[in-house]
Each structure stands twice: as C-alpha cells, then as structure tokens.
Amino acid sequence: xxxxxxxxxxxxxxxxxxxxxxxxxxxxxxxxxxxxxxxxxxxxxxxxxxxxxxxxxxxxxxxxxxxxxxxxxxxxxxxxxxxxxxxxxxxxxxxxxxxxxxxxxxxxxxxxxxxxxxxxxxxxxxxxxxxxxxxxxxxxxxxxxxxxxxxxxxxxxxxxxxxxxxxxxxxxxxxxxxxxxxxxx
Amino acid sequence: xxxxxxxxxxxxxxxxxxxxxxxxxxxxxxxxxxxxxxxxxxxxxxxxxxxxxxxxxxxxxxxxxxxxxxxxxxxxxxxxxxxxxxxxxxxxxxxxxxxxxxxxxxxxxxxxxxxxxxxxxxxxxxxxxxxxxxxxxxxxxxxxxxxxxxxxxxxxxxxxxxxxxxxxxxxxxxxxxxxxxxxxxxxxxxxxxxxxxxxxxxxxxxxxxxxxxxxxxxxxxxxxxxxxxxxxxxxxxxxxxxxxxxxxxxxxxxxxxxxxxxxxxxxxxxxxxxxxxxxxxxxxxxxxxxxxxxxxxxxxxxxxxxxxxxxxxxxxxxxxxxxxxxxxxxxxxxxxxxxxxxxxxxxxxxxxxxxxxxxxxxxxxxxxxxxxxxxxxxxxxxxxxxxxxxxxxxxxxxxxxxxxxxxxxxxxxxxxxxxxxxxxxxxxxxxxxxxxxxxxxxxxxxxxxxxxxxxxxxxxxxxxxxxxxxxxxxxxxxxxxxxxxxxxxxxxxxxxxxxxxxxxxxxxxxxxxxxxxxxxxxxxxxxxxxxxxxxxxxxxxxxxxxxxxxxxxxxx
Ligand SMILES: Cc1ncc(C[n+]2csc(CCOP(=O)(O)OP(=O)(O)O)c2C)c(N)n1
Ligand SMILES: [Mg+2]
Numbered sequence: 001x002x003x004x005x006x007x008x009x010x011x012x013x014x015x016x017x018x019x020x021x022x023x024x025x026x027x028x029x030x031x032x033x034x035x036x037x038x039x040x041x042x043x044x045x046x047x048x049x050x051x052x053x054x055x056x057x058x059x060x061x062x063x064x065x066x067x068x069x070x071x072x073x074x075x076x077x078x079x080x081x082x083x084x085x086x087x088x089x090x091x092x093x094x095x096x097x098x099x100x101x102x103x104x105x106x107x108x109x110x111x112x113x114x115x116x117x118x119x120x121x122x123x124x125x126x127x128x129x130x131x132x133x134x135x136x137x138x139x140x141x142x143x144x145x146x147x148x149x150x151x152x153x154x155x156x157x158x159x160x161x162x163x164x165x166x167x168x169x170x171x172x173x174x175x176x177x178x179x180x181x182x183x184x185x
Numbered sequence: 186x187x188x189x190x191x192x193x194x195x196x197x198x199x200x201x202x203x204x205x206x207x208x209x210x211x212x213x214x215x216x217x218x219x220x221x222x223x224x225x226x227x228x229x230x231x232x233x234x235x236x237x238x239x240x241x242x243x244x245x246x247x248x249x250x251x252x253x254x255x256x257x258x259x260x261x262x263x264x265x266x267x268x269x270x271x272x273x274x275x276x277x278x279x280x281x282x283x284x285x286x287x288x289x290x291x292x293x294x295x296x297x298x299x300x301x302x303x304x305x306x307x308x309x310x311x312x313x314x315x316x317x318x319x320x321x322x323x324x325x326x327x328x329x330x331x332x333x334x335x336x337x338x339x340x341x342x343x344x345x346x347x348x349x350x351x352x353x354x355x356x357x358x359x360x361x362x363x364x365x366x367x368x369x370x371x372x373x374x375x376x377x378x379x380x381x382x383x384x385x386x387x388x389x390x391x392x393x394x395x396x397x398x399x400x401x402x403x404x405x406x407x408x409x410x411x412x413x414x415x416x417x418x419x420x421x422x423x424x425x426x427x428x429x430x431x432x433x434x435x436x437x438x439x440x441x442x443x444x445x446x447x448x449x450x451x452x453x454x455x456x457x458x459x460x461x462x463x464x465x466x467x468x469x470x471x472x473x474x475x476x477x478x479x480x481x482x483x484x485x486x487x488x489x490x491x492x493x494x495x496x497x498x499x500x501x502x503x504x505x506x507x508x509x510x511x512x513x514x515x516x517x518x519x520x521x522x523x524x525x526x527x528x529x530x531x532x533x534x535x536x537x538x539x540x541x542x543x544x545x546x547x548x549x550x551x552x553x554x555x556x557x558x559x560x561x562x563x564x565x566x567x568x569x570x571x572x573x574x575x576x577x578x579x580x581x582x583x584x585x586x587x588x589x590x591x592x593x594x595x596x597x598x599x600x601x602x603x604x605x606x607x608x609x610x611x612x613x614x615x616x617x618x619x620x621x622x623x624x625x626x627x628x629x630x631x632x633x634x635x636x637x638x639x640x641x642x643x644x645x646x647x648x649x650x651x652x653x654x655x656x657x658x659x660x661x662x663x664x665x666x667x668x669x670x671x672x673x674x675x676x677x678x679x680x681x682x683x684x685x686x687x688x689x690x691x692x693x694x695x696x697x698x699x700x701x702x703x704x705x706x707x708x709x710x711x712x713x714x715x716x717x718x719x720x721x722x723x724x725x726x727x728x729x730x731x732x733x734x735x736x737x738x739x740x741x
Pocket of ligand 1: 572575597600625657
C-alpha cells in the first residue's frame with residue numbers, strides 16, 4: 001500500500017486489508033485516577049485519538065475519597081488496546097489500569113425503563129419484571145418505571161422483551177466492574 | 186508575597202537561567218514580577234519563536250527550557266513548539282497567562298481553552314485553580330518535564346490568581362503517586378540482552394534521540410567490541426561520526442550502509458529510539474532477520490511499532506554501563522564479527538555519500554554543508570530547519586559530539602531553526618552556533634533576527650537558497666510527474682536587505698571557489714549574520730528510500 005505522499009489511488013479493500021478499520025472486540029477497562037480536574041478528558045482523548053469508540057463510561061468514588069474509578073467499555077479499533085493502556089499509564093494523574101478479562105470479572109449495570117403498561121399489558125409487564133428481578137419504582141396510569149440491574153446482556157434481554165409493549169424511554173448507567181476473588185481490580 | 190513573586194522564587198529554585206517570552210494582558214502580573222526578579226528574560230517577537238528558542242536551549246544544554254506567552258493568541262502561538270517538544274521529547278515548561286477565573290468559559294477577551302487545545306500534545310498540563318497551588322504546580326512541571334521521557338508541560342495561570350497575596354514556603358519535595366518512571370532497567374533483561382549480543386553475528390546498534398544523554402555510555406558499549414552503530418536523525422552525535430564503527434545515519438535519507446546493515450542484521454539493539462516510519466520504511470519488510478533488544482525509558486514505545494524480543498525499560502545512561510559490563514563478562518569472540526565487518530566495509534566502499542559537483546562556480550547544496558563543516562572545523566552547534574537542507578546537513582556535517590545537532594525531527598517544523606539557534610546560543614554562549622535553513626523555512630520565524638540583533642545573540646544563519654520549497658519540489662519531481670505545484674518561492678525577499686533591516690549583517694555567497702573563505706568571514710563577523718547562499722535549484726537528496734519501499738530498495 002502506498003504512502004500518502006505518493007499519487008497512488010487507494011481502494012477501500014486495500015485500506016480494509018491493511019487493518020485501517022475497526023475490529024469490534026469488546027473491552028472492559030477499569031482505571032483508578034486521582035480525583036483532579038480534566039482527568040476524564042485526558043483519558044477519553046487518548047482513546048479517541050486511536051480510533052476507539054467508547055460504548056459506556058461510568059465514573060464514581062472509591063473507598064479513598066481522593067481516588068475515583070472510571071469504568072469504560074469499548075469496541076476494538078485498528079490499534080491494540082495495549083498501546084492505549086500504556087499511554088494511559090503515562091498520564092500523570094492515572095494510578096492504575098486493568099483491561100479486565102471478562103471471565104474473571106463481575107460486571108453490573110443499572111437501567112431504568114419507562115414502559116407503556118395499561119390494562120391487560122400491565123400484568124404481563126409486571127410478570128417480566130418479576131422474572132428479571134426488576135423493581136417497579138414508579139407507577140402512573142399508563143406507564144410504569146422498572147429498575148433492573150445485571151450484566152449488559154441481561155439488560156439487553158429485558159429491553160427486547162418490554163419493547164413491544166411500548167418503551168417510552170430508557171436510561172442506562174454503563175457497566176461498572178470488579179475482579180472476582182481476592183485479586184484487586 | 187504575590188503568587189507571581191513566588192513563581193519567580195520557584196523558577197530560581199529550579200535553576201532557570203533564562204525565559205523566552207512575550208507579554209500581554211493576562212500575564213502582566215508575571216511580567217511585573219520579572220521586572221526586578223533577577224531572572225534573564227528575552228523578549229521574542231513571536232511566541233512560537235520563544236517556544237522553539239526554549240527547545241533549542243534545552244536540546245543544547247540538557248536543561249529544562251522555559252517559554253511564556255499571554256492568554257488566547259499568545260498561547261495558541263505556542264501550540265507548534267509544544268507539539269514539537271512532545272514529538273522530540275524536549276523538556277520545556279510553558280507558562281501561559283489565562284483570563285481571570287470569573288471569565289473562564291465565557292469567551293472572555295483573549296480567552297482560549299489552552300489546556301483543552303494542548304491536551305493531546307503535552308506530557309502534562311495544569312490549570313491553576315487556587316493561588317496556593319501555584320508553587321507546587323511549577324515544581325511538579327519541572328520535575329515532569331525533566332524526568333522519565335522528557336517533554337513539554339503547560340502551566341496555565343489565570344491572571345487574578347497570579348496577583349493573589351500568598352504565604353510562600355520553598356518546596357523541596359515533589360510527590361506524584363501516578364508518575365513513577367522506571368529508570369534502572371531490569372538486571373535479568375540486561376543479562377539476556379548481553380547474551381543475545383554476545384551470540385549475534387550481525388549486530389547493529391540503532392541509537393535515537395534518547396541516547397543523546399548517554400553518549401559516553403553508548404560509545405563505551407560499542408567499542409567494548411566492534412559493534413557497528415547507526416543513529417536516527419535525532420540521535421546524531423550520540424556516537425562520533427569520525428569513528429570507524431560508525432555506519433552513518435539510517436532511514437529515508439540515511440546511508441546505504443546503515444540501511445543495508447539493518448536489513449541484514451540478526452540482532453538490533455535499539456536505544457532511545459522509536460522505530461519511526463522514516464526509519465523503518467515499509468514496516469512489514471523492516472529488518473526481516475533481526476531480533477530486537479529495545480532500551481527505552483518510555484514503556485509505551487516498547488513493541489509499539491516493532492515487537493521487542495528483549496525489552497528493557499529505563500534510562501539508557503543507567504542501563505548501558507550494566508549491559509557493557511555483562512557483555513564484557515561473557516568474553517564474546519570478536520572473530521565472530523569478522524565476516525559482518527567485511528560485508529559492512531564493502532558497502533561503505535561501494536556506496537559512499539556522493540554527488541556530482543558542478544562544472545562551474547555553482548554551489549551544490551551538498552558542498553555548501555561540506556564547506557560549512559570546513560569553515561567551522563566541524564565543531565559548531567548546528568541548528569537546522571526542515572527540508573532538503575536539513576537532510577543534507579544531517580548527511581554531510583559529521584557530528585562527533587552530542588548536543589551539536591539540533592533539529593525538528595518528529596514534527597518537522599519549518600521555522601524551528603533560527604529560534605532554536607537563538608536558544609542554543611543563549612545556553613552555550615562560548616560555542617559557535619550556526620543555523621542551516623532554507624529560503625522557505627527562514628521566513629517562518631525570521632522575526633527572531635530582531636531578537637538576536639537586539640540582544641547580541643551571535644548566531645550565524647546560512648540560508649541554503651534554492652528558490653524552492655525544495656523537499657516538496659523533490660517529491661513532486663520524483664513521485665508526482667514533475668508537476669511543480671506551489672513550490673516556487675522565487676527570490677523573495679532579498680535576504681541581504683532583510684538581514685540589514687533587522688540590524689544583522691547580510692552577505693550573499695554565490696561562488697563555490699570562495700565559499701569556505703566567505704563562510705569563515707561570516708563566522709568571524711561579530712553579531713548576527715545572515716548569509717544568503719545561492720545553490721543549485723533542482724538538486725535532490727539521495728540516497729532515498731522511496732515511499733512504500735523497503736530499505737534494501739534504496740535509490741540514488
Ligand atoms: C510548518 C510547515 N509547513 C509545511 C511543511 C512541509 N514542508 C516540508 S519541507 C518543505 C520545504 C521547505 O523549504 P525550504 O525551507 O526552502 O527548504 P528546502 O527543502 O528547499 O531545503 C515544506 C513546505 C513543514 N514541514 N512545516
Ligand atoms: Mg528552499
């Protein structure tokens with residue numbers, strides 16, 4: 001494949017073969033940072049520059065108030081995730097990074113669903129909620145709001161089931177994760 | 186005291202000798218503090234000039250450079266030097282003024298989101314949010330700029346905070362839990378590397394900009410046996426070019442010998458180098474027979490472009506003596522390199538750097554550099570701009586010592602040369618400092634001639650005037666069917682008159698027979714001198730690895 005400096009025309013197939021497009025493999029990355037202004041921007045900027053698309057992002061405190069945990073899920077890109085995690089390590093306010101192995105990780109997300117549920121539908125929706133251990137946290141004449149926690153897949157499944165009833169709106173937190181067993185995340 | 190007076194104390198405590206900058210509304214308080222702080226400040230004519238001057242100072246001295254600008258346009262003018270310092274790992278602290286805190290985010294007059302704009306091109310940056318933070322932030326900035334892989338750090342100071350009255354206590358310790366560079370290298374890895382080296386039959390040492398500070402240690406390792414050495418354009422001078430084990434520069438315009446040696450090597454020891462695409466050429470065909478030892482202080486460089494078999498993270502300066510000791514202890518058989526040297530020597534004989542000299546008085550650009558080498562007796566600090574002249578200077582001025590070749594390698598910033606020379610001269614007043622530039626590049630920061638003239642900064646500028654944006658013209662000639670599109674600079678301006686207008690001495694050199702003598706005259710003329718050297722207009726830089734090609738397919 002020619003360099004940009006030459007006049008050779010590049011076909012889309014060539015670009016694809018050279019690995020210039022996304023790969024799609026999912027990653028969960030957990031990052032401990034000093035709780036300082038701008039840290040999140042620096043981190044997301046590093047991912048963006050290397051063509052990673054961030055699917056979900058959750059930020060919250062840890063047991064130490066000066067330290068926050070950022071949990072990101074992303075799709076793969078042209079570059080391997082190693083290069084980004086190494087670059088993340090170089091950020092002065094980043095303390096620790098784990099590219100979590102899905103099988104050794106507990107990942108959970110919380111979601112709120114506002115579902116149309118009048119008349120006969122209501123009982124059916126409530127039944128689905130029960131199966132998914134979803135809590136009903138608000139009820140109005142025509143709708144109810146269900147709170148679900150679980151893995152991304154579980155929430156996706158819940159969404160598929162309630163959508164036919166009329167999904168008014170939905171809010172998801174994005175996954176947070178922690179390593180299984182004794183090892184620290 | 187005022188926060189800005191504390192800032193002055195911090196700069197002094199950091200050993201800052203000089204600051205390059207230009208004032209404006211948002212850093213008026215800082216400039217008021219400069220008025221009698223006893224720190225040398227050089228008023229540049231454009232903040233980019235100040236930024237590159239700080240880089241030149243840092244590259245020439247090994248110390249941290251400091252550049253300043255006001256908010257908004259002052260800070261945006263610093264963006265290019267910041268990026269340049271990032272790419273070439275130059276330790277520079279940039280102090281920018283910012284609008285007062287209540288105006289932040291309101292599009293206040295001369296407000297720019299300096300931290301946001303520079304975020305991807307800094308090693309670190311900080312917006313001061315409380316005046317008490319300032320002293321610590323400044324010391325942290327110097328610490329971060331200087332240590333690990335050096336780089337630019339931006340400290341953005343809102344003008345109201347800089348006027349605050351604060352108690353000042355000197356700070357002696359810096360504690361950054363998230364910033365702990367590995368410096369010493371893993372002993373086991375070092376031993377492995379020594380073993381690999383002792384068993385190698387076709388080894389090459391490939392030294393980059395990260396070995397500039399470990400020149401003695403590098404030479405010690407190479408000469409503990411007959412290990413061949415090549416350097417990148419950033420590493421020139423780390424190993425003496427007059428040494429018989431020197432292969433010449435490698436990469437796109439490197440010597441055939443260096444590139445062929447990489448191509449056939451069985452072991453490459455990369456030291457403070459980052460396998461840039463101008464070095465590897467076609468990556469899939471780069472050094473196909475080699476295993477790699479990669480020594481670098483930045484773990485993110487290891488296996489970034491080329492997988493390292495034996496990575497060693499730390500300072501070259503700390504690692505190389507241990508590697509040399511381990512290597513010596515193995516008592517490697519020097520005879521095993523016999524055949525390799527035979528091959529290398531045959532390339533050296535067959536492919537010396539050469540060019541066709543002119544039949545008349547015309548100055549060939551290559552000869553211009555050779556003449557400069559003669560006139561300066563090979564002992565100047567050479568600051569280059571970007572283009573053909575840069576490559577010819579890298580090829581034909583043979584650097585025997587580190588910190589004598591100062592150029593913009595990673596970003597390739599036209600306009601770097603003159604201000605960098607200015608900074609280098611300020612840092613090394615006893616050295617001869619020359620700027621090799623092009624008719625295109627010089628114009629991008631020519632205003633600093635005024636700074637040089639006003640402050641008696643004695644730089645000698647040699648413009649390789651080919652009347653073209655020559656490097657672009659070369660590519661258009663070779664790869665775009667000679668369709669010269671927007672590369673003809675004509676003979677504008679008249680550089681002799683320009684020099685005189687700036688208060689410098691202007692000269693025009695056109696005859697190769699008198700060139701060396703006229704260059705000597707230029708060097709001996711006191712003050713800032715600009716020599717407009719008219720060279721053959723359509724000469725090309727060779728040899729060359731054409732784009733998309735492998736090292737072994739070098740042409741010219
Ligand atoms: C700021 C900037 N703009 C554009 C370029 C692209 N560029 C690289 S070399 C070059 C030509 C430089 O011309 P000159 O300074 O006359 O040097 P020559 O190649 O003729 O020796 C250009 C335009 C660059 N490197 N930097
Ligand atoms: Mg030119």
